[in-house]
Amino acid sequence: MLLCLTANHRNASFEILEKLSIGAPQAAAILVNDSDFVSGAVVLATCNRFEAYLEIDGPLTVATAVAVENSVRVISASTGIDPAALRQTVTVLSGDAVAQHLFSVSSGLESVIVGEDEISGQVRRALEQARTARTTSSGLERLFQKAANTSREVKNQTAIGGAGRSLVRLGLELASSRIVDWSRTRVLIVGTGQYAATTVAAVRDRGAEDITVFSPSGRASRFALRLGLTASVDLIAALAAADVVITCTASAAPVVTAAHLSPLASASTQRRIVIDLGLPRNVHPDVASVPGTELLDLETISLHAPLEELTATMDARALVDNAATQFAATTTEQQLTPSVVALRTHVFGLLETEIDRARVRGDDDGRIEAALRHLTGVLLHTPSVRARELARAGKGDSFNAAVTALFGIDVPAETPAASDLRDLQA
Structure with missing residues (x-):
C-alpha cells in the first residue's frame, strides 16, 4: 500500500518548509531501516513542498498508523520541528489518492505557478536519489515512472506549460x-x-x-x-x-x-x-x-502568482485523472494475481491427476490429455478475464471471496513472481 505525507505552500508556512528542505531529505534511509512496515521511501523536497512517499507492507490500518507515526518521529528528529506541529502541518494520503496527488504534482498542477517547468525534473531526481540510497521499492518505481509519463503527456497535449511559467x-x-x-x-x-x-x-x-x-x-x-x-x-x-x-x-x-x-x-x-x-x-x-x-x-x-488558465488546467487534470485511474486499475489487478495463480494451480493440479489416470487406462496416443488440457484452458479463461474486469471495477474482493468459497482455496498474501505466473499460464 502507498502512503504520502505532504507539506506544501498551501498547508505549511515557509519557515516549516525551509526546515524540512534542510533536514528531511536524509530521512528516507531511516524511514526504511527503522520500520517493520515501510518497504520503500522516496522523499521529494523543493522550494514549495516536502513530501515523503512510502510503500508499506499490507493494507492494514495498524500498519498505516504505525508508518505515519514513525515517519513523523523521524522527520521531526531530522529537522528539529516539533512532532505536534508536524502532525498538524502534514496531510496524509493513502491508496489511490497517492497516485492522483503525485501525478498532479509532477505535472505542475499543484505548484505556486500552475504548469511550472522545473517540478517534473525535481520529481525525477527524487527517485534517482532514492535509488542511490537503496530506499526505493517496486511499487514506488511504478508510481514515479507513471508520474514521469503523465507529466510528459500533460506537457505535450495541453497548453498549461506553453508560457514557460516558473x-x-x-x-x-x-x-x-x-x-x-x-x-x-x-x-x-x-x-x-x-x-x-x-x-x-x-x-x-x-x-x-x-x-x-x-x-x-x-x-x-x-x-x-x-x-x-x-x-x-x-x-x-x-x-x-x-x-x-x-x-x-x-x-x-x-x-x-x-x-x-x-x-x-x-x-x-x-x-x-x-x-x-x-x-x-x-x-x-x-x-x-x-x-x-x-x-x-x-x-x-x-x-502574486497568476490565476490558473481554466481550459488548459481542466485538460491537464483530465489527463491526470485518467492516468491515476489506469494506475489504480493496474495495481488492483496485481493484487488479484495471488488469487488467479492459486485458482490456476488448483485446477492444473486436478488436471494432472486426471491425465495420470487416463495414462493408466491406456491413453497412449495422448488424445485424452490434449482434450483435457484444452478444456482446462477454456474453463480458466473466463475467470481470468473476470478477475481483470472486477479489479478495474473496484470489486476485486468479490473475486477473492468466490475463489475461497467455491474451491476452498486459501489465497496467499504474497504476490508470486512474474516468472511463476508465466509458467502457470504456459
Whole structure:
C-alpha cells in the first residue's frame, strides 16, 4: 500500500518548509531501516513542498498508523520541528489518492505557478536519489515512472506549460515593473545548479546581456564558461556592480545579508533588486531594511502568482485523472494475481491427476490429455478475464471471496513472481 505525507505552500508556512528542505531529505534511509512496515521511501523536497512517499507492507490500518507515526518521529528528529506541529502541518494520503496527488504534482498542477517547468525534473531526481540510497521499492518505481509519463503527456497535449511559467519568470515579471531596459541592466546570479541555468535562460529571454555569476562553492568559472557568462570570485564586488541580484543556491545558510549590502548602500544612490529563489533562504530577511534595496523572496513572489488558465488546467487534470485511474486499475489487478495463480494451480493440479489416470487406462496416443488440457484452458479463461474486469471495477474482493468459497482455496498474501505466473499460464 502507498502512503504520502505532504507539506506544501498551501498547508505549511515557509519557515516549516525551509526546515524540512534542510533536514528531511536524509530521512528516507531511516524511514526504511527503522520500520517493520515501510518497504520503500522516496522523499521529494523543493522550494514549495516536502513530501515523503512510502510503500508499506499490507493494507492494514495498524500498519498505516504505525508508518505515519514513525515517519513523523523521524522527520521531526531530522529537522528539529516539533512532532505536534508536524502532525498538524502534514496531510496524509493513502491508496489511490497517492497516485492522483503525485501525478498532479509532477505535472505542475499543484505548484505556486500552475504548469511550472522545473517540478517534473525535481520529481525525477527524487527517485534517482532514492535509488542511490537503496530506499526505493517496486511499487514506488511504478508510481514515479507513471508520474514521469503523465507529466510528459500533460506537457505535450495541453497548453498549461506553453508560457514557460516558473517562479523565476514570475519574479522577473515583478521586477520588470522597476526596470526600464533589461539590456542595460547588470545581473548577478548566485548559484550554479540546474535552477541557476534555468534562471540564466529566463533572464536572457528578458533581454539581459550583462550577466555575472558567483558560486559559494567555487564553481562559478566552469558554469560561466559553459553558458557564456562572467565569473566572479568576490561576492562584495559582484554585489556592488549589480542592479539585479538573483540567488538560487542549495546553501543551508543565507549567502547575502544586510551586512553585505549596507556599506554599498551608504556609498551609492543605486537602487538594487534582490530576488531570492532559494529554500532554505539564500538572502537574509534583514536585506529588506537596507536603503535602496528591494527584496522579492519566495513568499512575496507566491502572493502574486497568476490565476490558473481554466481550459488548459481542466485538460491537464483530465489527463491526470485518467492516468491515476489506469494506475489504480493496474495495481488492483496485481493484487488479484495471488488469487488467479492459486485458482490456476488448483485446477492444473486436478488436471494432472486426471491425465495420470487416463495414462493408466491406456491413453497412449495422448488424445485424452490434449482434450483435457484444452478444456482446462477454456474453463480458466473466463475467470481470468473476470478477475481483470472486477479489479478495474473496484470489486476485486468479490473475486477473492468466490475463489475461497467455491474451491476452498486459501489465497496467499504474497504476490508470486512474474516468472511463476508465466509458467502457470504456459
